[in-house]
Amino acid sequence: MKTRLLRDIEVSAVGFGCMGFSHGYGPAPDREEAIRLIRYAVELGCTHFDTAEGYGAGHNEVLVGEALKPVRDQVVIATKLRVNERTSEKPAEQQIREHLEASLKRLGTDHVELYYLHRVNPNVSVEEVAEGMEKLIREGKVRGWGQSQSTPDEIRRAHAVIPLAAVQSEYSMMERMFEHEVLPLCQELNIGFVAFSPLASGFLSGKVRARDKYVGDDVRRVITRFDDENVKANQPLVELLQRLAEEKGATPAQVSLAWMLAKWPFVTPIPGSRKAERIEENLGAADVELTPEELAGIEEELVQIKIHGNRTDEDIAKLRVS
Numbered sequence: 001m002k003t004r005l006l007r008d009i010e011v012s013a014v015g016f017g018c019m020g021f022s023h024g025y026g027p028a029p030d031r032e033e034a035i036r037l038i039r040y041a042v043e044l045g046c047t048h049f050d051t052a053e054g055y056g057a058g059h060n061e062v063l064v065g066e067a068l069k070p071v072r073d074q075v076v077i078a079t080k081l082r083v084n085e086r087t088s089e090k091p092a093e094q095q096i097r098e099h100l101e102a103s104l105k106r107l108g109t110d111h112v113e114l115y116y117l118h119r120v121n122p123n124v125s126v127e128e129v130a131e132g133m134e135k136l137i138r139e140g141k142v143r144g145w146g147q148s149q150s151t152p153d154e155i156r157r158a159h160a161v162i163p164l165a166a167v168q169s170e171y172s173m174m175e176r177m178f179e180h181e182v183l184p185l186c187q188e189l190n191i192g193f194v195a196f197s198p199l200a201s202g203f204l205s206g207k208v209r210a211r212d213k214y215v216g217d218d219v220r221r222v223i224t225r226f227d228d229e230n231v232k233a234n235q236p237l238v239e240l241l242q243r244l245a246e247e248k249g250a251t252p253a254q255v256s257l258a259w260m261l262a263k264w265p266f267v268t269p270i271p272g273s274r275k276a277e278r279i280e281e282n283l284g285a286a287d288v289e290l291t292p293e294e295l296a297g298i299e300e301e302l303v304q305i306k307i308h309g310n311r312t313d314e315d316i317a318k319l320r321v322s
Contacts, residue, residue, distance in 0.1 A: 001045025002286050004268050006192025007165040009113055009144050011076050013261060013286040015048030016041050016279075017196055017272035018064050022056025025201075026218040029274050031063065038067035040276055042075065044283045050168075050194070050270045051107075052080035052118060053099060058106050065107035078114035078166075078194075079103050080148065085123045092124050093132035100136060116146040116168055119313070126154050130161035137162065146194070149313075152181045155191070164191045171195035171267070173204060173237060173256055174225060174307050183264060195260060197311065198269035199253055199282075200225065206238050206245075206252035222318050225309030233308040240301055250288045253278075257285035262295050 002013040021034040028034070038049065051064045061079060068075050081099040086092045104110060115136070117129055126147075133145040144165025147158060158164060167186055169178050172195065186193045199205060201220055210228040214220040224230060241252035248255060257269050271282045290298070 001047070001283065003047075004192070004266065006114070006146075006194065006266075006268065007144060007163065007190055009076060009165055009192070011048035011268055012046045012283075013268060014046065014257060014283050015050060015076075015194070015268055015270040016046050017270040018049055018051045018060055019055045020272040020274055021063055022060040023217050024055075024219050025272075025274070026214065026216050034063055034274075035067040037274065037276060037279060038064065039070075041279050041283065042068070042071055044280065046279075046283055047074065048076045048078070048268065048270065050078045050196075052116075053103050053106075054080070054082065054118065058102075061103055061106035065109060069108055072109060076113040077107060077109065078116065078146075078168075079107065079112055080116040080118035080168075082118045083121050083124050083129060085121065086128065092128045093135065096129065096132040097136065100141060104141070111141050111143065113143045114146055114166060115142040115144075116148050116166070117150075118148050120147060120150050120154050126150075126158040127161050130158045134162040148196075150182075152185050155182065155185055155189070159189055159191065164189070166192040166194050168194040168196055168270075170197045170311060171260065171269075172198050172200045173241075173259065173302065174200040174234070175310065176302075183267070187264070187266060191266070193264065193267045195267055195269040198260065199256055199271050201311065203234070204238075204241060204253060204256040206242055208238075219311075219316055222315040223309070223311045224315065225307070225311065227309060230309035233306075236305050237302075237307070240298075240305065244294075244298065248288060248290075250285075251281055253281055254285040254288045255290075257282065258288035258290055259295070259298055261286065262290040 003010050051060045136142040146166035148168045210231040220226045244255045245252045273279045
């Protein structure tokens with residue numbers, strides 16, 4: 001497996017988003033199967049595994065920790081926290097430390113390589129969060145820290161206190177808003193960029209059809225690009241991927257991932273999957289190479305394609321209360 005750097009943290013070119021083993025995409029596999037699949041990804045060369053305290057109310061961290069325990073010194077574990085409004089009794093630094101200790105206990109480890117602020121709380125300064133992270137880094141409990149879905153201003157201010165190792169945000173052929181400012185800024189400041197939902201929740205596999213039904217806590221129930229009319233309207237992008245995949249002897253999903261790998265040398269996608277064949281397919285994208293001419297051709301076609309629907313935190317929140 002080829003590797004990349006998130007500032008100074010080496011990871012496999014394609015990582016693994018583990019959220020789906022606990023929630024978000026309907027019924028999850030049982031514990032034994034989930035552990036088997038995570039370990040299979042390691043066998044295939046994946047070294048970057050992403051989880052969060054909020055995935056399954058801690059269940060996901062327990063699962064990831066157990067699966068990776070035999071190879072703990074060979075992998076990068078990334079997890080995330082949310083900081084509530086600070087009070088005199090509960091300053092941000094104390095919250096961060098308490099959340100980290102709880103995550104380390106669930107993961108069964110004494111440190112994590114990456115610790116993200118899952119979302120920036122507008123009522124807590126990013127500088128205060130960065131100061132708390134700096135102390136944990138000095139203590140060796142965290143190797144590097146990051147933000148998720150943050151703005152250029154939030155990135156610059158946090159980075160000025162202690163350098164960010166990574167910014168994690170949604171990025172795919174269907175969601176390219178971060179190309180305008182955030183990705184160039186990460187390149188400027190030597191910050192890695194971790195792309196979550198790099199296959200647009202599976203849309204870019206080319207297998208989604210109008211009238212597909214999603215149940216339970218499946219986020220595709222509320223992500224508007226999966227509305228029947230938008231599935232149909234987004235077919236030009238699917239057709240582009242299918243054509244490119246045929247030309248490259250690859251799959252649409254692999255071309256989608258290869259596109260961002262070719263475009264940005266500091267970007268690493270973390271697709272999730274709950275089937276062995278899909279894990280093989282996703283990790284295999286690291287071996288699909290696009291020439292500069294092919295990449296330029298893709299860019300020319302992408303600007304002509306309008307994307308219908310999106311994924312927002314507000315829509316995901318609707319799922320939790322429905």
